[in-house]
Amino acid sequence: MALTAIDIYKLLPKTNCRECGQATCLAFAMQVAAGKASIDLCPPASEEAREKLSAAAAPPLPKVTIGTGEREVVLGDETVLFRHEKTFYHPTAIAISIRDDASGEEFASRLAAIRRLSFERVGQRISVDLVALRCVSGDPGRYARAAAAALDATGLPLVLLAPAGPLAAAVEAVAPSRPLLAPPPEDLVPAAKLAAERQLPLRVRARGIDGLSVALADARAAGAVALVADPSPETPRDAVTLATSLRRLAILGRVRDLAYPSAFDLGGGFPDPFLAAVLLVAKYGSLLVLDSSDPADLLPLLTLRQNLFTDPQRPIQVEPGVYPIGAPSESSPVIITTNFSLTYFTVRGDAEAAKVPAHLLIADVDGMSVLTAWAAGKFTGESISKMLAGCGIGEKVTHRTLILPGMVARLSGKIEELSGWRVLVGPQESSALPSYLRRLPPAAFLPVHG
Amino acid sequence: MSVALPIPGFPGRILAVTLPAGPGGTPVTVGGQNALPLLPEGEHPNAPAVGMEVPTGPLELPPALAEAIGPFAGDPVAMARKCAGDWGARFLFLSLSGCHPDAGGQSVSFGAAVVREVLSATPAPVIVGGCGDEEVDARLFPAVAEAAGRPVFLSYAEEKNHRLVAGAALAYGHGVVSWSPIDINMAKQMNLLLADLGFPPDRVLIDPLTGGLGYGMEYTFSIVERIRLAGLSGDAALARPVLCHLGDAWKAREATDPSEGTWGDVGARGPRWEETTGLACLAAGADLVVCRHPSSVARLSGAAWR
Numbered sequence: 111m112a113l114t115a116i117d118i119y120k121l122l123p124k125t126n127c128r129e130c131g132q133a134t135c136l137a138f139a140m141q142v143a144a145g146k147a148s149i150d151l152c153p154p155a156s157e158e159a160r161e162k163l164s165a166a167a168a169p170p171l172p173k174v175t176i177g178t179g180e181r182e183v184v185l186g187d188e189t190v191l192f193r194h195e196k197t198f199y200h201p202t203a204i205a206i207s208i209r210d211d212a213s214g215e216e217f218a219s220r221l222a223a224i225r226r227l228s229f230e231r232v233g234q235r236i237s238v239d240l241v242a243l244r245c246v247s248g249d250p251g252r253y254a255r256a257a258a259a260a261l262d263a264t265g266l267p268l269v270l271l272a273p274a275g276p277l278a279a280a281v282e283a284v285a286p287s288r289p290l291l292a293p294p295p296e297d298l299v300p301a302a303k304l305a306a307e308r309q310l311p312l313r314v315r316a317r318g319i320d321g322l323s324v325a326l327a328d329a330r331a332a333g334a335v336a337l338v339a340d341p342s343p344e345t346p347r348d349a350v351t352l353a354t355s356l357r358r359l360a361i362l363g364r365v366r367d368l369a370y371p372s373a374f375d376l377g378g379g380f381p382d383p384f385l386a387a388v389l390l391v392a393k394y395g396s397l398l399v400l401d402s403s404d405p406a407d408l409l410p411l412l413t414l415r416q417n418l419f420t421d422p423q424r425p426i427q428v429e430p431g432v433y434p435i436g437a438p439s440e441s442s443p444v445i446i447t448t449n450f451s452l453t454y455f456t457v458r459g460d461a462e463a464a465k466v467p468a469h470l471l472i473a474d475v476d477g478m479s480v481l482t483a484w485a486a487g488k489f490t491g492e493s494i495s496k497m498l499a500g501c502g503i504g505e506k507v508t509h510r511t512l513i514l515p516g517m518v519a520r521l522s523g524k525i526e527e528l529s530g531w532r533v534l535v536g537p538q539e540s541s542a543l544p545s546y547l548r549r550l551p552p553a554a555f556l557p558v559h560g
Numbered sequence: 561m562s563v564a565l566p567i568p569g570f571p572g573r574i575l576a577v578t579l580p581a582g583p584g585g586t587p588v589t590v591g592g593q594n595a596l597p598l599l600p601e602g603e604h605p606n607a608p609a610v611g612m613e614v615p616t617g618p619l620e621l622p623p624a625l626a627e628a629i630g631p632f633a634g635d636p637v638a639m640a641r642k643c644a645g646d647w648g649a650r651f652l653f654l655s656l657s658g659c660h661p662d663a664g665g666q667s668v669s670f671g672a673a674v675v676r677e678v679l680s681a682t683p684a685p686v687i688v689g690g691c692g693d694e695e696v697d698a699r700l701f702p703a704v705a706e707a708a709g710r711p712v713f714l715s716y717a718e719e720k721n722h723r724l725v726a727g728a729a730l731a732y733g734h735g736v737v738s739w740s741p742i743d744i745n746m747a748k749q750m751n752l753l754l755a756d757l758g759f760p761p762d763r764v765l766i767d768p769l770t771g772g773l774g775y776g777m778e779y780t781f782s783i784v785e786r787i788r789l790a791g792l793s794g795d796a797a798l799a800r801p802v803l804c805h806l807g808d809a810w811k812a813r814e815a816t817d818p819s820e821g822t823w824g825d826v827g828a829r830g831p832r833w834e835e836t837t838g839l840a841c842l843a844a845g846a847d848l849v850v851c852r853h854p855s856s857v858a859r860l861s862g863a864a865w866r
Binding site: 192193194226229231232319320323346347350351354355358359362363365368382384385388389392393404405406407408409410411413414416417418420422451452455456459541544545548 | 562563565566567568598599600661662692771773774775776777778779781782785786789811814822823824825828829832833835836839840843844859862863865
């Protein structure tokens, strides 16, 4: 477990020498415990203290990387079991499989389908991360050519699912792209030696936690360092249980010998792979291999991943600006709210439900809800007037009437005074927007003259 | 050699709550567990229950729903029979949305009559949902409580209306769904308020507000996890079964828009959207989920293991 300030204090010289910049050793210990200072700032610290502190500072689940550059995929390096405790840092990586025995045309169209599994959502791009190449042919030459072709066509890092012979051939072809070697259990030792020699990550597959405990030791003995653990479950339920056990061993148990990112091959006849994939995105899967390339499967899966791997302490923000609801005209209502994603989704959903075209102004308040932003002084008469003048809404409508969230009705006077816009106080709750909008008299949005 | 697994033990236990059935029906009991969901540890006397929504009033169904439930959705009695029969819903969520002034404006007495008819058409356990208009619901809940010929749950009691809803439920022996807006403190506060009114704790379900996938689902996921961990850790006011209504999944453009070719077939995508939302809720600890698509009932029931 992480060391407390008192644990750290006991390891310090306790001389209050101030070389670290803190008034006392205890104050410094508190900084270190909070992760705000490093033991390196304490020159008189003993070697023992340094070792203990850096061991405690190491993440309970080590980081393993696959691929290089922009497409590098990071697995593991997590510190908590529940996202509300802090956050999850590295999203479950999704690999889509392709067979090396596919004909040239099939192979190319499958790669094209994988490349298309990339979607734009709330200003972010969400995509599958890797291509998993299954060796079905058994032919090292064919497999190596397929690996090079897959890398060339997609630019995505590879998971090489192959026996030792083809694996070695593919590594010759694509080693600089840092693929993940994923041999069958019986070829673990030669593959581990290859991984050690080429400094590549290795997936270790064995049955259950006990099986992994042995296989991971074998892989380490062969010199492989960057390991990913596949407990080869038989059912989705088994998969969730094993993923949870692995994560708990790392985080609660601090069992170093089993603290590795997890990997699951949900292709090749695995029962109900979609169910397993969803549950493993929610519960501790680090890398999933899927056979499906249907966007109707991948869009929900990648969206769930996007949701769960956002930092719960940092609200998702929507790009501030003017958003059309339906096809608004120059006499459509203008509604303002804040750029907290939930606020935006709720208001947009309710405004759309009204079936009244409108302009939705999203104010930049650092992702706070209406009331919070008001309390923090970010959603004010001044900021709203500034937005009305600067966002271009004045050119989109001929009227000058703004619908303000009912919660901040008190801002009306200031806005009218500063901006010259007339303010209509909208409902307190967004859910009342549909009936509110439908009951607005069109006369409210007549052009202003002069 | 066997690896010792660190399995967290919890001092608390989630209260078991039963949704009563009519004569010949099967009641639904959820809760009773002293461990986290989906894992073979601790005791899980009851599996999560998957139910289905029976809508009322005029509907605009997205393509996937129109195809699956369109022929029945306009007739609550036929829909209720179908849900509890062929589609395998273990309970029904009868939504009186048709009583909303903007969604049909059915009268309160009409709403109460629908409840009566549905209850006599099927013995399945029923939760009756209000229409969401404060003023109408204030008349609707007492009328429903009186009209229901057997015990149901009323959804929902919130801070503003809890005296009225809980009072109506108490008078006629019904349960309530205790609602809060993705806020663990409010969820707790609501249950304390209900306790102050003398409401029996084993007739309360927590509705934490369920955001749809892509539109706030992560907030619900974490609130459900936090409620469950608090309950298991001994906070009695939060040691209650959690209900997630997946309706918001169908508000997502991704679930309903047929025009985006690169998103895959909307007929498959819509149910997947609801299923994914529901699975995330189950993984977080939900004890009851309410679906709109029959395939979600089947898919989620398959995952609702003890």
